[in-house]
Amino acid sequence: MASLEMIVADIAAEMADAPDRGTVADYIPGLAEIDSGRFGIAVIEADGTCHKAGDADEPFSIQSISKVFSLTLALGAIGDRLWDRVGREPSGSAFNSIVQLETESGIPRNPFINAGAIVVADMILGAHEPIEAIGEILRFVRSLADDDSIFIDERIARAEQETGFRNIALANYMRAFGNLRQPVERTLGVYFHQCALAMSCHQLARAGGYLMAGGINPATGHSIVSTQRARRINALMMTCGHYDGSGEFAFRVGLPGKSGVGGGILAIAPGKASIAVWSPGLNPRGTSQLGALALERLVQRTGWSVFEPSGG
């Protein structure tokens, strides 16, 4: 097997030439203006070794990947009571579908669809001010990555707020069922800011380290969550991490992962590596086209799929 360093470099080179780069999200200018030619990858091994290639140090909007961190934070704050208000099953429909909420009494299917993440944001907000909750999320992600340069892109947050009618609909709909507890605008304020977190592949791979390492931040040795909880978050990323493309991602890549419409994907090879890729062009399911392809090749060449004898 080639060295991991070489594998990562090869993949980045292959992606630079890939003809079919997907479609960049265009619903807000802050995303639409990103060059579809960008590609970055960062792989952090269990021992902390980091391999990077391409635009691995370029911050991008992590969007829905933030749902992994907010879920972790909320579970820490309120524990498994969280599951009274959010399900754990794949949705079988698009990321912003409202249908399921109507037939299932306002309980979103999982914390990684928009509705579920909005409920999680509502929990984090609680009785606090939105600015405090946003600050808490930011501090948490900075501490996970051990990097205080991570920031929230206010321009993106504002644009989301101005165009996010579906999310406003989802939030009000859940409020009608009593599954939002805080005023809708405040909860959405937290949610839109969380989605506007800007991070590089390198920062993101570092921040995901605790999911590779059984709940322990491998850089600091601090326990972020219990081993069981880390395992369960990974399980949710596997079954629900890519909206209605989660089955396909598991089929092709075979790692727990979470994608965002900014073109980033965080993937976890438990015990092996925390991996972040970024390429802004999306496939029809809203997952980074080249990001998924790069992960598929990485797994083929490393044998890291959790579904292989050597994987996991």
Next chain:
Amino acid sequence: MASLEMIVADIAAEMADAPDRGTVADYIPGLAEIDSGRFGIAVIEADGTCHKAGDADEPFSIQSISKVFSLTLALGAIGDRLWDRVGREPSGSAFNSIVQLETESGIPRNPFINAGAIVVADMILGAHEPIEAIGEILRFVRSLADDDSIFIDERIARAEQETGFRNIALANYMRAFGNLRQPVERTLGVYFHQCALAMSCHQLARAGGYLMAGGINPATGHSIVSTQRARRINALMMTCGHYDGSGEFAFRVGLPGKSGVGGGILAIAPGKASIAVWSPGLNPRGTSQLGALALERLVQRTGWSVFEPSGG
């Protein structure tokens, strides 16, 4: 860590005393009459060592677990063209839901819901006689388990046929979309017989060995499927193996698995073990109540979850 032998024995002892045993399927007499007190477990390690406890040698109706073997067989016969007619995404609804077929043009979401497995049966049938196709499935499963005593329970097959109105509806519905190619009765004849396969935990764990071992039957060394295909079947078992309870199973157990309404579950710890459990009482999602609990405990005590650093 306790020895695996002891872990398996402990779990069987715990299950013997478990108060909440779920509800035995009662739609046909052949299932309804099974004593809910039964419990069996068989764990076959990568080196072939087998640990059994409880009713591990008692044959039971494997029902939907057969979908794993028929998928493997059909992929071998027609390759990845299979995916033109069957999807790879969790369904987000019950095992026998017909709604999704209406909105998605008769293409079932995955090969592990009934509709998907009926399409797979239609492929296996092809231009053959049903009796030949049934024979082929039986021979395949016998060869996987290296055990010619595995049989099809004709009484169960007949009862399924007489009461299987939903499956007849699913099949005709897909036929209306052109996604069944053979006469409906013939395809269903194959499907109902496949579901009536009777196997013990021991036989089932042996039959699942190739999924643990990267596609190689560990007992014989024969290649059943490519490593990539074995990995992908495992991925489908993870995201779709338990109907609308797949997310929960991944969350709690963290292994690829496939359950049947006869109370059996086949679970795969890649590179570690092929595991079969059986207890006829079902949870509301149709998965064995004690079977899932036993697997959860097994994984906790062995660390075999694919989502843990030590797992996979």
Next chain:
Amino acid sequence: MASLEMIVADIAAEMADAPDRGTVADYIPGLAEIDSGRFGIAVIEADGTCHKAGDADEPFSIQSISKVFSLTLALGAIGDRLWDRVGREPSGSAFNSIVQLETESGIPRNPFINAGAIVVADMILGAHEPIEAIGEILRFVRSLADDDSIFIDERIARAEQETGFRNIALANYMRAFGNLRQPVERTLGVYFHQCALAMSCHQLARAGGYLMAGGINPATGHSIVSTQRARRINALMMTCGHYDGSGEFAFRVGLPGKSGVGGGILAIAPGKASIAVWSPGLNPRGTSQLGALALERLVQRTGWSVFEPSGG
């Protein structure tokens, strides 16, 4: 106002030249081969006067229009208990949708969608032989029209049976909920034959006379159903008579009506006239394109809409 005779003749002349004639149903040869240039109309007034134009004496396949007569027959046989097994609400979806059955426990929304009419056929069949039930329906329609030349087109019935996979699916699906009581093939045998009734506009307008006249056959003076029941059947034709185009038909035409994919429409102006039109080309909702247009013009020129001061 022009004389009714002249209005009818004018409309037929206008329809002869109409450029947009819709699309002839092509799922079975017996329908597909009909010339889209055909158009017929027959209007029978309360006093029995009949006005005809175009192909008013040409028999065509009445298809779903038969659901009006089978409903009448079944209500006569079992009374309002019929409504325990069939609803009375518009479906909000296509004529052969199966979705609603899943969420509403196998109870079809109304007797004029396929699923509802199949349940009605099941009631008419009861413990009889299919051939007897078919004979009973045929005799009933013949007596309504006072015309023994009305027949069932066996070729059409057979073709429906061979291609009717969706209807077979619907029937089996309802059987799974216990809402069909007779063997599916036998119930469908009745249903497919009923749909294959062949009648001319003239015969159809005569057969519908009892709905114009408060339940009394105006030709014979015999009571077919009570006034209340005639009124209620008219109400169902208004709200549910054209599948998911019923609202549009009420909006444009304003008469109780029932269409069939053979291109016929029966419309009732209570106290004024029983009207049958036929033109085989269908609009996207499955209603005769020119038939609906002809009725719209007839109502405009006669003021017969039930929603006008002079109407009803």
Next chain:
Amino acid sequence: MASLEMIVADIAAEMADAPDRGTVADYIPGLAEIDSGRFGIAVIEADGTCHKAGDADEPFSIQSISKVFSLTLALGAIGDRLWDRVGREPSGSAFNSIVQLETESGIPRNPFINAGAIVVADMILGAHEPIEAIGEILRFVRSLADDDSIFIDERIARAEQETGFRNIALANYMRAFGNLRQPVERTLGVYFHQCALAMSCHQLARAGGYLMAGGINPATGHSIVSTQRARRINALMMTCGHYDGSGEFAFRVGLPGKSGVGGGILAIAPGKASIAVWSPGLNPRGTSQLGALALERLVQRTGWSVFEPSGG
């Protein structure tokens, strides 16, 4: 036949003793506090004669009945282009369902479900200030009823606004599809005020006169809408006036009608009478329990059903 005066008095007397009075809407105090013992009826004949009984002069919250008047107003303002943004079919689901919007691109099924009426309010609002649009609606209804004492209950409007999360969700959802053009809060401001119109049965029956009389206000002789438009509004009231209970209402009553959760119903017997009933207890579909019963009896005793020979 008894005199209409007597029929109306008898019905009011019967309703006073009715044991099963339904359930008063309790989602806002302004509705919840109404005594379920109230019942009023007003029948205005074509010649202007008015028959009243019970609490016919007591103002109540007309709620969704206002959708008839706002539709009339919007059609007058923008004509049939209105139908580009609102459908004309029964919804087959609850009054506040959001599912249909997702599958039909944000176009509500008809103007009498909440989503449809919100689009209509958006049209009336246009470039105006909400206070102007509300004033316009109020003036229109006052002029229809020729009664300047009709008012908007601000307390109800405010309570709707504070608890109307589903309506806010619907509005934002349609905004996401571009089917609301004005800022959501402004459109909803109009909508919530329109629903808070307070009128008595007597006022309501007067206001509905133009629908009985082919578009002419029978009291003043002024043309409100064309005959065709009056007929079409009646048709929509017949097929869509009672949410998912419209079929049942047509079946039992057989008149175009529109109900509101305040317990009022406006029903039109074209050419015969404009009828308003009020009783605050609702049936499970959200229509006044006694209101519907009173109308059923009125129609039985007068023969006014549009589906009868003598009706319409």
